[in-house]
Amino acid sequence: MSTPTTTAVTTTTAPAPASALSVARTTATATRVLRQLRHDPRTIALLLLIPCLMLVLLRYVFDGSPRTFDNIGASLLGIFPLITMFLVTSIATLRERTSGTLERLLAMPLGKGDLIAGYALAFGFLAIIQSAVATGLAVWFLGLDVTGSPWLLLLVALLDALLGTALGLFVSAFAASEYQAVQFMPAVIFPQLLLCGLFTPRSDMHPVLEAVSDVLPMSYAVDGMNEVLKHTDMTATFVRDALIVAGCALLVLCLGAATLRRRTA
Amino acid sequence: MMNYVAESPGSPDTPPGAAPEPAVQAEALTVVRGPRTVLRGIDFTVPRGQITGLLGPSGCGKSTLMRSIVGTQAKVTGTLNVLGRPAGHPALRTRIGYVTQAPSVYDDLTVRQNLDYFAAILDPGRTAATRRHEVDRVLTDVDLATHADALAGNLSGGQRSRVSLAVALLGTPELLVLDEPTVGLDPVLRRDLWTLFHDIAASRGATLLISSHVMDEAERCHRLLLMREGEVLADDTPDALRTRTGSDTVEAAFLHLVDEAVATGRQKGTTR
Numbered sequence: 001m002s003t004p005t006t007t008a009v010t011t012t013t014a015p016a017p018a019s020a021l022s023v024a025r026t027t028a029t030a031t032r033v034l035r036q037l038r039h040d041p042r043t044i045a046l047l048l049l050i051p052c053l054m055l056v057l058l059r060y061v062f063d064g065s066p067r068t069f070d071n072i073g074a075s076l077l078g079i080f081p082l083i084t085m086f087l088v089t090s091i092a093t094l095r096e097r098t099s100g101t102l103e104r105l106l107a108m109p110l111g112k113g114d115l116i117a118g119y120a121l122a123f124g125f126l127a128i129i130q131s132a133v134a135t136g137l138a139v140w141f142l143g144l145d146v147t148g149s150p151w152l153l154l155l156v157a158l159l160d161a162l163l164g165t166a167l168g169l170f171v172s173a174f175a176a177s178e179y180q181a182v183q184f185m186p187a188v189i190f191p192q193l194l195l196c197g198l199f200t201p202r203s204d205m206h207p208v209l210e211a212v213s214d215v216l217p218m219s220y221a222v223d224g225m226n227e228v229l230k231h232t233d234m235t236a237t238f239v240r241d242a243l244i245v246a247g248c249a250l251l252v253l254c255l256g257a258a259t260l261r262r263r264t265a
Numbered sequence: 266m267m268n269y270v271a272e273s274p275g276s277p278d279t280p281p282g283a284a285p286e287p288a289v290q291a292e293a294l295t296v297v298r299g300p301r302t303v304l305r306g307i308d309f310t311v312p313r314g315q316i317t318g319l320l321g322p323s324g325c326g327k328s329t330l331m332r333s334i335v336g337t338q339a340k341v342t343g344t345l346n347v348l349g350r351p352a353g354h355p356a357l358r359t360r361i362g363y364v365t366q367a368p369s370v371y372d373d374l375t376v377r378q379n380l381d382y383f384a385a386i387l388d389p390g391r392t393a394a395t396r397r398h399e400v401d402r403v404l405t406d407v408d409l410a411t412h413a414d415a416l417a418g419n420l421s422g423g424q425r426s427r428v429s430l431a432v433a434l435l436g437t438p439e440l441l442v443l444d445e446p447t448v449g450l451d452p453v454l455r456r457d458l459w460t461l462f463h464d465i466a467a468s469r470g471a472t473l474l475i476s477s478h479v480m481d482e483a484e485r486c487h488r489l490l491l492m493r494e495g496e497v498l499a500d501d502t503p504d505a506l507r508t509r510t511g512s513d514t515v516e517a518a519f520l521h522l523v524d525e526a527v528a529t530g531r532q533k534g535t536t537r
Contacts, residue, residue: 024385024389024390025385025386025389028382028385028386028389029382031382032371032374032378032382035374035378036373036374039373039374039416040373099367099369099371099372100365100367100368100369101369101370101371103337103369104363104365104369104383104432107335107337107358107363108358108359108386108387109355109358109359109387110386262336262337262353263336263337263338263339263353264337264338264339265298265299265338265339265340
């Protein structure tokens, strides 16, 4: 970055008004994002209803084999938050960039971390509601057979949502228009969907694809869901899966923060 | 360029015109955007406590100059000091109010919610009551108190740009950088806003840098920066400009200077 003069300023400067992360600014941002959504009730309704409708559809597609519904249903509970939060975040961030509000915010004492954490907080909250509704419906009304605690399902769903938010934020930096942003959905999500073990166990894939699926975060999201499905208590594999998804989300969030530039051409 | 680290005491309080240190000082300021050199090594100063008009045809580099001052423009070289610090310094972010050409507000929030959010970002330490008070003040300033609870997206273009202006007025900034704030507004509103600008300069001692391509607004400024093709043609008071060029209006003075610049450009041959 080519700031004209960089001399002799830092010595006696008062503490910079924008620290890396301020709780007040982060919560103000999260509140603002949620207020924006509140003016858009149709989006909220779609966010909450579509996963439920898909689960109902799935339940009756596999009417004859409840075991298959258990497997795919649990995986989907982890995939929905990832996809929806990816889409919502990439569009929201793109709008922020194109409307000039991002430039305005970055000219103000807002830390990049505040903005990103604010978005993660708001969409994480939304994801909890979405997952709670979908999980509740699947477990109590559609007969999804979960051996472990539904709370763990919810935890994985939340981590998946954060991963989706992180990916959306990161990817939106490379999209110049809404058209491009939406195209990133198939580009980033579909391969993971095919390789995560939803359609066929990962061990049955071509060894190259299996190796690829080993480094894709969604594989661990689905894996974690299946652990909860089959085991009564928290297994070591579950903890590993949850940590990997959380770690990926954090990593991509940091990458996303790096794509926010105070100075742009 | 040395910075005034020793803090010249009370520099924002010094009366208009007498400030020893200008609000903005540029030397050999050059900005490159893609293949194009938008600003070509320009020098100018913006004095404190006054309204400086930034005038010139569309595409002459006004917005780029403003973005450089605010610190959002990349590839800036040369010297650019703003309120005694290099442009873009973090300490300046609370001291500058900036309005982009296109209104940058959230269309899916009400006017009040927009202002609430930006006020919280500027100074999160205050109580909700003081913040509300401040939001009310800027709403009155831009004459939008009756529209406080309307969605910004439902407002007219002129109203939305006033919401954007109101955001910049939050937190009583020392320097206001306004990129064509009066475009598309009716004459009454334009007059009211210019009254507000003069009031801000006079009562708060704030510095205003206002761009426009409407020349009649130039007459309302204390000083003028006339730009053309990335260069500063003139940096003077409206009166001095008219006298120097023997013109009746700033518009005529500007045209005179452009003709002059074109003529000297031809004499130099194909320098560009």
